[in-house]
Amino acid sequence: MQQPSEQVPALLDGPAVDVSDADELLLGYLEWYRQALMRKLDGLSDDLLRTPVEPLGWSPLGLVQHLGWVERRWLRWGFGAQDVVAYPPGDDAEEWTVAPDTSTARVIAAYQAEVTVANSLTAQAVLTDKARLGGRFKTPDQAPSLGRILFHLLQEYARHVGHLDIARQLIDGQTGE
Structure with missing residues (x-):
C-alpha cells in the first residue's frame, strides 16, 4: 500500500503504456506532440502568439506555421509526391513569420489541414512503404x-515543442509537462 508521502510516478506521455507496435508508437507519439503544440499555445493572447520572443526571434504562431510547412514537405511532397508548393516564397524567415494580415485562426486551420492530409496518407500505408517518386525524391x-519520415517528424516535433516550452517560460513563466 502506498504511503501518503510517497509520490506516484507520472504517467507516460503519448500512447498507452501497453502499446508496443512500432506503427502505433510512432503515429501515437507524433499525434501526442501535435496536440502538445496546441496545448502549449493555450492562454496566450493573439498579440503574444504573434510577437517574436526574444532572444529566440520567432513567435509561437510562427512555430505553428513552420510545422505546417514541415508536415507538407515531408508527407505531402515527400512521402506522397504530391505536386504542392513545398516552401513559401522568399527565404526561411518567411516560413517562420506570420504576415500581419494573416489571422491566427487561418494559421491554425492551415496547420490542421496539413495534419489531416498527412494522417490520410499514413493511414493507408505501412512503415516499410517507400516514398513515392516525383515529389521531393526523384530516384529510388x-x-x-x-x-524513416515519421521518425524524422517525431524528432522535429520533440525539438520544437521543447523550444515552445522555452518561449512560454520567457513569455509568461509557464513550464512544460
Missing part, C-alpha cells in the same frame, strides 16, 4: 521509408 535510392 533517395526515397526513404514512411518509418
Whole structure:
C-alpha cells in the first residue's frame, strides 16, 4: 500500500503504456506532440502568439506555421509526391513569420489541414512503404521509408515543442509537462 508521502510516478506521455507496435508508437507519439503544440499555445493572447520572443526571434504562431510547412514537405511532397508548393516564397524567415494580415485562426486551420492530409496518407500505408517518386525524391535510392519520415517528424516535433516550452517560460513563466 502506498504511503501518503510517497509520490506516484507520472504517467507516460503519448500512447498507452501497453502499446508496443512500432506503427502505433510512432503515429501515437507524433499525434501526442501535435496536440502538445496546441496545448502549449493555450492562454496566450493573439498579440503574444504573434510577437517574436526574444532572444529566440520567432513567435509561437510562427512555430505553428513552420510545422505546417514541415508536415507538407515531408508527407505531402515527400512521402506522397504530391505536386504542392513545398516552401513559401522568399527565404526561411518567411516560413517562420506570420504576415500581419494573416489571422491566427487561418494559421491554425492551415496547420490542421496539413495534419489531416498527412494522417490520410499514413493511414493507408505501412512503415516499410517507400516514398513515392516525383515529389521531393526523384530516384529510388533517395526515397526513404514512411518509418524513416515519421521518425524524422517525431524528432522535429520533440525539438520544437521543447523550444515552445522555452518561449512560454520567457513569455509568461509557464513550464512544460
